[in-house]
Amino acid sequence: MAKQEPVELSEYERQRQENIAQRDKLLKQLALDASSAGLGPGQKPKPARSANAHRKKPAVKKIKEEILPRRTSSRIAGIEADSEVAKRKAEEEYVAVQEAAKVKRQRVSGPLDLSEVQVAGKGWDKNENFLVDVVSRGANPYERTFGDEEIKETTDKELRALREKMSGLELYDGFEPNRIKITPERIYSLGFHPVAEKPLVFAGDKLGNLGLFDASQSSNSVKKEAIKSEDQDEEDEEEDDPDPNITSFHLHTRTISSFQFSPHNPSHLYTSSYDSSLRLLDLTASSSTEIYAPTDTSLDEPISGVEMDPHSPHLLYFSRLDGHVGRVDTRAAADTVEVFELSEKKIGGFSLNPSVPHFIATASLDRTMRIWDLRKLSGKRGGPQLPALCGEHESRLSVSHAAFNAAGQVATASYDDTVKIHTFEGMSGWEAGRELGEQEMKPSSVVRHNNQTGRWVTILRAQWQLRPQDNVHRFCIGNMNRFVDIYTSKGEQLAQLGGDGITAVPAVAQFHPTNDWVAAGTASGKLCLWM
Numbered sequence: 001m002a003k004q005e006p007v008e009l010s011e012y013e014r015q016r017q018e019n020i021a022q023r024d025k026l027l028k029q030l031a032l033d034a035s036s037a038g039l040g041p042g043q044k045p046k047p048a049r050s051a052n053a054h055r056k057k058p059a060v061k062k063i064k065e066e067i068l069p070r071r072t073s074s075r076i077a078g079i080e081a082d083s084e085v086a087k088r089k090a091e092e093e094y095v096a097v098q099e100a101a102k103v104k105r106q107r108v109s110g111p112l113d114l115s116e117v118q119v120a121g122k123g124w125d126k127n128e129n130f131l132v133d134v135v136s137r138g139a140n141p142y143e144r145t146f147g148d149e150e151i152k153e154t155t156d157k158e159l160r161a162l163r164e165k166m167s168g169l170e171l172y173d174g175f176e177p178n179r180i181k182i183t184p185e186r187i188y189s190l191g192f193h194p195v196a197e198k199p200l201v202f203a204g205d206k207l208g209n210l211g212l213f214d215a216s217q218s219s220n221s222v223k224k225e226a227i228k229s230e231d232q233d234e235e236d237e238e239e240d241d242p243d244p245n246i247t248s249f250h251l252h253t254r255t256i257s258s259f260q261f262s263p264h265n266p267s268h269l270y271t272s273s274y275d276s277s278l279r280l281l282d283l284t285a286s287s288s289t290e291i292y293a294p295t296d297t298s299l300d301e302p303i304s305g306v307e308m309d310p311h312s313p314h315l316l317y318f319s320r321l322d323g324h325v326g327r328v329d330t331r332a333a334a335d336t337v338e339v340f341e342l343s344e345k346k347i348g349g350f351s352l353n354p355s356v357p358h359f360i361a362t363a364s365l366d367r368t369m370r371i372w373d374l375r376k377l378s379g380k381r382g383g384p385q386l387p388a389l390c391g392e393h394e395s396r397l398s399v400s401h402a403a404f405n406a407a408g409q410v411a412t413a414s415y416d417d418t419v420k421i422h423t424f425e426g427m428s429g430w431e432a433g434r435e436l437g438e439q440e441m442k443p444s445s446v447v448r449h450n451n452q453t454g455r456w457v458t459i460l461r462a463q464w465q466l467r468p469q470d471n472v473h474r475f476c477i478g479n480m481n482r483f484v485d486i487y488t489s490k491g492e493q494l495a496q497l498g499g500d501g502i503t504a505v506p507a508v509a510q511f512h513p514t515n516d517w518v519a520a521g522t523a524s525g526k527l528c529l530w531m
Contacts, residue, residue, distance in 0.1 A: 204256025
């Protein structure tokens with residue numbers, strides 16, 4: 001093998017090597033000088049070990065215990081020690097213990113009932129447990145839980161006739177639901193104008209817009225109107241399927257949480273909003289005026305609901321998200337409003353008893369539904385006052401809304417996936433401040449209902465029909481499977497309204513006050529209507 005000749009270094013490389021050597025020599029000299037002067041780093045002294053210092057104990061070797069037979073007394077059994085009978089008995093006991101242990105380890109192939117295999121904790125009930133609202137949260141779009149089969153199986157003639165009547169309501173066919181965009185944004189409040197001759201639907205959305213839709217129109221009528229219009233362009237003339245005529249107004253700067261038509265003047269519409277104000281929309285005068293707002297404009301007091309006293313045309317009630325309920329006389333100055341703190345947490349909804357409006361029901365984030373009597377106030381006049389608490393019922397999770405009907409029943413929807421109906425009889429004869437016992441506050445009916453709306457769907461609320469023509473009280477509530485459910489005051493389901501073209505959850509559902517018309521709004525501002 002030929003010897004490899006050394007490679008001659010260039011002038012640059014030779015100079016670089018010399019610089020490196022000089023630097024290393026200098027660093028070594030500096031280190032020696034520092035060490036001789038006592039400036040160099042020294043070894044850290046090891047800390048003295050305490051006599052009580054914890055010493056790591058050697059791991060204890062685990063010995064697998066052998067399963068032994070249960071000891072019995074051979075003397076009592078009359079068996080001589082060290083006899084063949086004693087040995088045979090011991091062997092039989094050992095084999096029995098081994099077989100029992102083998103059975104315990106054997107896999108179980110059949111179905112298991114949790115109530116039978118529970119080993120600790122509170123007794124298990126498959127209908128009432130802490131997992132019910134978790135495992136049932138998932139929505140199954142278009143999967144019916146009530147239909148023709150349930151109607152056919154109904155033995156009560158009156159109930160069956162009512163179910164057939166309500167299930168016979170048909171989806172409005174003037175326009176497809178996904179084309180009736182009544183508001184620009186997500187619907188939070190919805191209702192019918194009380195007029196019975198024509199279905200007029202109003203809806204409030206997230207940004208403070210109020211939409212109006214006349215359901216007496218159809219695509220053909222809208223097309224004829226467009227043809228007659230003189231200021232249309234050629235493109236409009238050729239349009240075969242025009243959009244519905246919808247009018248919307250920007251009345252508030254934030255969410256319209258609720259509205260109500262005056263029972264004394266159907267052209268007056270009162271609206272409440274998260275912008276802390278109440279407004280009156282006069283449909284005749286085509287104007288909207290502010291009825292109430294905090295005198296300090298910097299205060300943020302979102303209003304969650306509004307109702308008018310059916311016996312007094314000037315008395316207005318409202319609830320706030322901070323747990324307060326207020327009373328406003330529209331004839332008095334704005335600073336004369338009465339405010340009662342009825343909860344330390346959010347009040348999501350409240351309702352006056354239509355027959356005896358001095359009784360009020362509140363639903364709160366603190367998981368309670370409470371009944372109050374406004375005839376009896378405690379506290380000093382001119383200072384904070386509180387109406388008399390008649391009673392309360394606590395649910396397992398927060399209560400979203402409470403609604404009175406004219407018969408003195410309250411329907412609540414809560415996040416424990418139930419709709420509860422509380423029946424209070426003879427309220428008109430109650431003395432002021434009457435206290436109700438726990439048994440009287442218990443619901444008369446409880447309906448299982450998926451109320452897990454999540455972040456993007458408006459909270460589900462049970463809403464009664466105000467004055468049903470057949471005197472059968474019923475309420476409607478949105479269904480997460482994209483239906484609207486209708487129930488009686490006894491919790492009996494009457495119908496599950498649906499139809500083609502419903503592409504989102506019709507969460508905000510409402511009855512017409514007298515006619516069997518049902519409207520519902522979605523998070524995309526679309527309207528569904530059954531008549």
